[in-house]
Amino acid sequence: MKTESKTDLYRKLPSVDELVHRAEVAALASQEGQIAVTDAARAVLASLREEIASGRIDAAGVDIALTGLDAAVERRVQQSLTYSLRAVINATGVILHTNLGRAPLADSALEHACAVARAYSNLEFDAQSGERGRRDVHVERLFRRLLNHEAFAAEGARATRPEVSTIVVNNNAAAVLLALNTLAEGGEVIVSRGELVEIGGSFRIPDVMAKSNAVLREVGTTNRTRVSDYERAITEKTRLLLRVHRSNFQIAGFTEQPRLDELVSLSRKRNIPLMEDLGSGALIDLRSVGVGGEPTVLDSLRAGVDVVTYSGDKLLGGPQAGLLSGRSDLIARMRSNSLFRALRVDKLTYAALEATLMAYVKGDHDSIPTWRMMRLSKVEIGRRAEAVAERVPSSKLTVEVIDGESVIGGGAAPSAVLPTRLLAVTCEGLRADELARRLRTSDPPVIARVEEGRVLLDLRTVFPEQDDTIIRTLRAASS
Numbered sequence: 235m236k237t238e239s240k241t242d243l244y245r246k247l248p249s250v251d252e253l254v255h256r257a258e259v260a261a262l263a264s265q266e267g268q269i270a271v272t273d274a275a276r277a278v279l280a281s282l283r284e285e286i287a288s289g290r291i292d293a294a295g296v297d298i299a300l301t302g303l304d305a306a307v308e309r310r311v312q313q314s315l316t317y318s319l320r321a322v323i324n325a326t327g328v329i330l331h332t333n334l335g336r337a338p339l340a341d342s343a344l345e346h347a348c349a350v351a352r353a354y355s356n357l358e359f360d361a362q363s364g365e366r367g368r369r370d371v372h373v374e375r376l377f378r379r380l381l382n383h384e385a386f387a388a389e390g391a392r393a394t395r396p397e398v399s400t401i402v403v404n405n406n407a408a409a410v411l412l413a414l415n416t417l418a419e420g421g422e423v424i425v426s427r428g429e430l431v432e433i434g435g436s437f438r439i440p441d442v443m444a445k446s447n448a449v450l451r452e453v454g455t456t457n458r459t460r461v462s463d464y465e466r467a468i469t470e471k472t473r474l475l476l477r478v479h480r481s482n483f484q485i486a487g488f489t490e491q492p493r494l495d496e497l498v499s500l501s502r503k504r505n506i507p508l509m510e511d512l513g514s515g516a517l518i519d520l521r522s523v524g525v526g527g528e529p530t531v532l533d534s535l536r537a538g539v540d541v542v543t544y545s546g547d548k549l550l551g552g553p554q555a556g557l558l559s560g561r562s563d564l565i566a567r568m569r570s571n572s573l574f575r576a577l578r579v580d581k582l583t584y585a586a587l588e589a590t591l592m593a594y595v596k597g598d599h600d601s602i603p604t605w606r607m608m609r610l611s612k613v614e615i616g617r618r619a620e621a622v623a624e625r626v627p628s629s630k631l632t633v634e635v636i637d638g639e640s641v642i643g644g645g646a647a648p649s650a651v652l653p654t655r656l657l658a659v660t661c662e663g664l665r666a667d668e669l670a671r672r673l674r675t676s677d678p679p680v681i682a683r684v685e686e687g688r689v690l691l692d693l694r695t696v697f698p699e700q701d702d703t704i705i706r707t708l709r710a711a712s713s
């Protein structure tokens with residue numbers, strides 16, 4: 235029998251044009267769009283041609299492939315039309331996981347964003363006057379209630395402190411940039427060497443400083459900085475004293491850092507504003523979940539810090555945003571900086587932020603997933619873990635419930651952990667990292683930790699309605 239040449243095999247293939255005009259494929263195009271279908275047809279034919287060229291397929295193989303051509307195009311189209319950005323199940327126990335999108339949003343935030351974005355809105359429209367309004371009014375009034383109320387209750391505060399204002403930019407990195415550029419362009423900013431931090435995603439204080447056109451004036455040493463170091467560094471060029479929260483590291487041992495009130499006194503005495511990059515920006519005290527040493531935004535303002543910068547999607551539990559709260563006169567200068575216009579956020583962010591802040595105003599903290607997760611007790615998590623462990627019967631899987639620790643993450647209280655109960659899973663004939671890989675590539679993906687040859691799942695960061703999916707995914711991954 236004559237073996238057909240490659241040229242003969244190529245000739246059996248339809249052209250892209252012929253393929254897309256077949257009834258089945260044309261019907262697909264009317265549903266999924268001509269572009270996706272033509273791309274898929276081109277790709278399917280190209281891979282067949284490639285197989286012929288490499289000799290991996292003979293005449294019989296080509297005939298089989300040709301009968302399945304329409305289906306192959308359809309599969310390719312479906313693949314290309316799935317979303318790249320999608321929901322995953324976070325079983326790592328890291329509550330604010332930057333790679334997993336940080337804070338999940340409250341239902342009210344999602345509903346408000348939907349309602350506002352689906353139609354037109356009064357984003358910059360004052361219905362009273364019928365004239366142009368400002369987009370920041372929508373959250374400003376809530377920030378005032380959350381930050382002024384108590385700040386002014388502090389003794390003597392009313393006499394010495396102007397009202398607190400807040401503006402919103404794209405993220406905290408943008409907030410720091412805007413503040414430094416507004417308050418210190420062409421001048422010097424004094425920072426402790428112990429606070430020249432780098433946060434993941436290439437946010438480095440010295441780099442942001444350079445971009446803001448302010449000059450960094452480092453004082454003290456890595457482990458010890460005193461208020462006298464700041465004082466000695468002050469010249470007529472000094473525009474700002476900057477304190478940066480050590481978000482993701484700790485300095486232990488022979489250390490010294492000036493107290494906030496000492497820096498406030500110095501800033502008052504020399505009439506130089508004091509700014510604090512808080513990073514996480516808790517609106518409620520973490521001591522309520524047993525974590526100490528993490529200052530709230532209000533703590534800093536009350537202590538007399540002039541401007542505080544923080545993220546919207548860390549401990550606040552809202553959308554990605556950078557918040558600047560502080561002295562109204564300084565915030566007003568930032569608002570009129572043209573950088574503010576470049577760094578502003580859209581209506582989705584304002585809507586999600588407004589609803590999240592509303593939950594704080596109402597005291598409804600459990601509606602904010604970040605706080606709900608932080609407040610879960612070890613006992614509650616243990617109960618769920620036991621229930622999951624009982625329902626994953628499989629000859630190959632061994633599931634144990636053990637003590638462990640969840641991490642807040644997102645640059646809050648770097649050493650703070652919350653006691654939890656973990657599912658520790660091993661699978662006969664499968665290494666832990668292979669099991670973890672299978673979980674990760676499931677639909678939906680389940681992200682877990684691997685430690686000491688076991689896969690560890692922390693249900694603190696898993697929504698209770700996802701427990702069934704965890705069970706199903708574990709079973710499937712083991713088979």
Ligand SMILES: *Cc1c(COP(=O)(O)O)cnc(C)c1O
Binds near residue numbers: 405437478513545555
């Ligand atoms: C997280 C963090 C930032 C960066 O905030 P983004 O909102 O991610 O831009 C800056 N400074 C500190 C201290 C932080 O913890």
